[in-house]
Amino acid sequence: MSLLDRNGVKAETWSREAGATQRIVPFAERAEALAGNAPLGVEIPNTVRVPELEPHFDRLALIAIQFPSFSDGRGFSIAKALRNAGYRGTLRAVGPLIADQFAYALACGFDEVELPPEVASRQPVEIWLAAARAFRATYQTSHQAGGKSILEQRRAARGGVVS
Amino acid sequence: MSVPKKMPLPAILLANDLLDGDVVFRTASGWTRDPRLALVAEDEATATRLEAEARLAFERKEVVDAYLVDITRDEAGLPVPNHFRERFKVKGPSHRPDLGKQAEFGVR
């Protein structure tokens, strides 16, 4: 396992190799790839901001956001800001995250997590799936499908409209 | 290459027990909670061995935050850390003589 989503281990369909049909290019090399029309993913360091990506939303099937360490939480804000700006493609978190951050990643709008082998071997997929379900509900509105926040559930219990 | 820092000697090796948090000291054969029983490394080879044992104990999830503390022996021959911080760590809170190792083991 080194790629997983909310359902578990996921087969990799993207490649960072030149000439691959579904290619993830480094942000610094995006210009040439953007000009083509093959399915395109871009991998960004967490210093890249939404306005630099927004003009290319339609062209980018995947945006991979790097987490240089699990304690650097910038990627969570970038993902949320991208979703907030209307990005609907695949969001991938890349780096040594820990299982306890899986629920956060999903809530912030990530679809999948790509782990370095060392982390993946130490934290098997069952741990990730369990960690994603650690809380029955939390207080914030989530990008994760299905779950309703505590605020939304309270509103529903009052007979209010659930959005 | 950086020059290795000279080991201050003599020294004892202390750590915190992972599950209990209590300060523990390396002996010839394991760990003790009693600072009076700490093995005193008089030479670099012994100190290096203590550090290696501590690394193993960390990997076995027995202790955390292990490090060498340079000491002076008191009149009774017992190790007393040279730095005041480590003296408090070995004794307990200074305003509560009824608590910590000072109370349990009579460490002065």
Added chain:
Amino acid sequence: MYRYDEFDEAFVRDRVAQFADQMKRRLDGSLTDDEFKPLRLKNGLYLQLHAYMLRIAIPYGMLSSRQLRQLALIGEKFDRGYGHFTTRQNLQFNWPKLRDVPEILGLLADVEMHAIQTSGNCIRNVTADQFAGVAADEIEDPRPVAELIRQWSSVHPEFDYLPRKFKIAVTGAPHDRAAIAAHDIGIGIVRNAAGEVGYRILVGGGLGRTPMIGKAVREFLPKADLLAYLEAILRVYNLEGRRDNKYKARVKILVHEIGIEEFRARVEAEFAKLDGPTINADPAEVARIAAYFAPPTYEKLPAVSAAHEAAKRANPAFAAWADINTFPHREPGYAAVTISLKGIGEAPGDATSAQMRAVADLADRYSFSEIRVTHAQNLVLAHVRQGDLFALWQKLGEAGLAEANVGLITDIIACPGLDYCALATARSIPIAQSVAKRFADLDRQRDIGPLNVKISGCINACGHHHVGHIGILGLEKRGAESYQITLGGDATENAAIGEIIGPGIGADEVPDAIERLVDVYLARRNAGETFIEAVRRLGLQPFKAAFTGEAGHVAA
């Protein structure tokens, strides 16, 4: 006070189970020590000098008697029979074992408590005015908004791995008792020219290595927009706050480096883009929370209790305590009582399990079963009938809790310092003890009047020394403890950072040095002028002269 519903209950139970699992994974090796550390810190668990320390959240300082009894029980069963109330209105236990922490967290959950986010690089326990709902100058009770923020900030998916810790404080009154200007975000409840109630938002305050007073990022924020606006501030901070140097990672540094205008522009731009309705609590939710903070059922009482006045006349010691330790209640015939945890010679903020139970019993009997913790490390019974004050004072005396010194020179704030803390560079508690003993005489304390002495055992400033009228900072100097004295700090709406008045001095010289500063004040004060007012009028020079004139020899 707030009570958990089924969702809050499920949430804290899930958190306990999550921590138990994290501990198990630490032991089986699927989590490394480096990975486990922030997880335990976010449950309040530190590794200190002698043992672990567990910091329990007391949201905005509010406790029920039932909760306080549970804390007493935990103190007896898992600690050494006492706890330490902190400057962030929390409670710390100094001796728990990691193996027991899941069970302790379960006992906390039993009484609607937790230790969530009392440490770590996340949004910390929100604090508020200890006289919320009591103070006559209050525009609106700050507790409902504090509770709303507690819920919103709990396990926030975007903001649990910030560059550094993030502290929020709320005050509902113009006189700031919550030190909001010393927080990452300070929220003041204000009324605008149109008479609407909203929030004035300060950002970038904080103490520590680089003390800063918060700056206004928004003069008036409509109440409904609060959470979205906080989210905008936090997002700007999470993305742009420095991560290259832990000492420059607080939001105060970002605000300082880019300037408040640029920071404001970025926040407002982010705020404009946010989908407010999915973030902000709807009015029905706000009303649901606010209802828990409705005033208790007060009796109709005369504004002045004849029995209380008679008791004061008959017993001067009681009269002194009643004058010093009570705060005017907006409800006629009631008073808010501050219980000093600063007995002369005691460790500031410490209370034994027996004392916790005694206070819980007194809260049941005299104050609607409610207790509050102050950032000055004292406790408050907020709604006591004036006619009950004498009986309360007697019972407090039996528990060793009737020290009459609130706001006076012996009501010292002190962090645990090197007697417990792994980060400390010097001890704090023995300094507090020696200064308190020097000024133990109550007539002298009253003559000196309001004076805040605040002591920190390291530059992280948990003892708030920067905003003490007199601040004491413990450092290491040439292998010994050394204390740096600052003067002129203020934690209120007149917030100011104290200035260093001379070279560091030894522990045994501190009481003399404080006495020399106080003597300058006593000799030169105008009628009715407090210590801090005199410092502002006179400037530091006369105090510096008195301090260094005689302390000079130790600086050599």
